[in-house]
Amino acid sequence: MPSDRAQPESQSTSTLEEIRATRLAKVEQLKQAGQIPYAYRWDVTHHAADLQSKFAELANGEEVAMEVSIAGRILARRVFGKLAFFNLQDETGTIQLYLEKARIEQSMAEMPNAFNHLKQLTDVGDILGVKGTIKRTEKGELSVYVKEYAVLTKSLLPLPDKWHGLTDVAKRYRQRYVDLIVNPEVRETFRRRALITASMRRYLDQQGFIEIETPVLQTEAGGAEARPFITYHNTLEMDLYLRIATELHLKRLIVGGFEKVFELGRIFRNEGVSTRHNPEFTTIEVYQAYADYNDMMQLTEAIITTAAQDVLGTLHITYQGTTIDLTPPWRRVTMHDLVQEKTGLDFSQFGTLAEAKQAAVDAGLEEVEKCETIGNLLNEAFEQKVEETLIQPTFVTDYPVEISPLAKPHRSKPGLVERFELFIVGRETANSFSELTDPIDQRQRLEAQADRKAAGDLEAHSVDEDFLTALEYGMPPTGGLGIGIDRLVMLLTDCASIRDAIAFPLLKPEKAEED
Template structure:
């Protein structure tokens, strides 16, 4: 028995979520192993001497509009390779589709064009999922499909497990995440998502390189985890006999570089935060962080708007972003309002006097079911109300500014109102995408804020910052007026690919054990 058609045996799933072969699938696997055993007896079962000279997508792009007569006249010979995804056997001739990373190309295989016995004794016994190499001449079928008329055909890798059925595909979401290789084989949508992710990161690099920024790399393992309020992962260095932390942000190292004279720097790399799993959160995630001396947060908002608008036009061809049934216009100026203004805008029952008074603000927070700690000041209470009542309603592209100093330990105080900082966060679709501010470059003020963070940590706040003495020393040497920002690449890719979960845009997301 051979699974010669464009579908295969069904895979089962047990109650624990594990993919376990059904009896039919086990039978198919056993048959394929027998075929592999025969290949081993007859020679090299996994050859590595076939060299393709073109990919499927390139052929369609260059020759897809040529007529059958034009192709016949050109006499173009090609060598292609890929995974066999479909096969139709029709007596002395067959059609097969092979898939490479650029797309699919059809093979036209005739018995009499191959060595004697090869068609019946070898090709017809191959299985869907096998990886093959083919050489022949480009042609068009009667239906107009670009194809390769094959005169040399080789099996390069024997597939031992059948693929999911073509028409059902890989329908189990958890299996798609745990076995991404299968998802990529079966789903053009998933392949498109990750190609687009690469294009997004490429555009971002090009954008900053063209503006004179220097791309750098900073430590992943740190003695003191800083740059954000988050719980770190801890590891241990045997040779040094000391704990180290996976970084939660590169910020303090990037600002050390600004002190050192690298006045425009950026990094695209991983951060790690020991927090929960959700459709928006993965403990390992990709961030863009960039810093520019002699700039302020207003300039960064303008730069961010320019970046995102250009990114949409470049990778999507439009400034109209479709996400989960909604449309967001990146072509018009982004909305800008302060934290205080946004709370008043979205809460008719909260007055300006209420939001400016700690006791009144705490009463509103308690009414909203927000748990409060005794040591929280007005700024922290305001942010709790903002996150509860405002954040999810910021659908259109919006900059929220003037974050309270209490919750912004690394941002510069506003000159006119020291209760708030020169900080912004960018939201779209009810999600935070970016966080930026004019940097605090007053070493004494920064040291005092670190001390306050240490007090919070001692009071039980696991996400409060450590005191980074070396960073204070760097600031004491003098950091020029600077602005910096972090943009979540994963959430940005979610937006641009219309993905409902962060796991859809991570090739190998973290999953709970089976």
């Protein structure tokens, strides 16, 4: 069976410039034949997946008189004189087109040589509209038995022969539109991403939360320790920051009288790029008045398990070959206990920082000299020895106050705060506090952070005076929660890299990469 893949247009024998020139010539030929190679619309009555499902039991050789109209992209062509078979792909899947010269030219009598034009002037990659009936061929392939067709969009560039075989992996991200065309599983990832976020919004709406948008451009960066992007407003003649969190404005809403608010939106942090980090990413932050971090643990379980059940239909998933059980309740364990399990070190027993550092070195920890407090050292031990071992869903609780400037002091453990992070497959997926509502304590912590900024810490920030003013009007006891959408999508769609979960991840320009 001859195929387009073996015809002279193949990238192996022709340059892209030559292919493009050939296809431009076909555009002109289509125009001369009375066809519009860039159409305005097409009436679509059915999609490929619907037809495959509806006629799954149709017997070989059987035809159904019902007429259908579909549209999609040609993925393959097989031409045999007076007969041709195309594979057509729409958003839902693929279906074969059964193209017979006599039938087409009878139905399209007003367009002489319609079948020959179809053979000679179409290519893999073109977008085609067809009308016809349903037939299953003798070989068992469900097909649209075409009566009429129209070239809706003539493609000028060929699809790659072996997209997954490209050595330049970044090209899949750079030309995501091509990746989506030739890899249906990539389209499925982003379809599921949309379903995941829709499920989260729907669940929160059912629980009485409302979504309120907060500013992306801010006069003070805050709500997290991260290096911000800086931009400039020409009219106001002032520097502004792209937000690094939605936290401080959502808390202002709680001060203003809302009791359950959230926002699902983009966050920008001027930091490293890796399989787990992208400088532009998506979070959902949720705040509930009169709640604490224990309530947020229950809410976190409910949001994630509801999304998994809605989208995947199960709480038992596989991530990169490892089975993950999302069935609640999830393990809850303190940072101190986890570090002691993995290192044998009980950081609550050290009297001095020097003593703690020596014990940490003896236990095999690295870079301990940079830690300025025992709390910082505890966190360093956790990141080095514990984090990557937390495969099943685990709430790590009760963090050092030094690394949690916006969390309420623990009600029974001095030096700690009421905070948890959720880890799954060794990655932080959610972060939550019993929110700090004492404006005096909050000022002291923000001023300490400002001192670090003055000393050169690029992730520390200035004091947000307006936020402190809001706290002085009084914020009720509040539980706050942030969930990383990209990492959750990675988990629920089995993506190894965050770039696979983001439709258009940030990449260096090609010339810069070559340099």
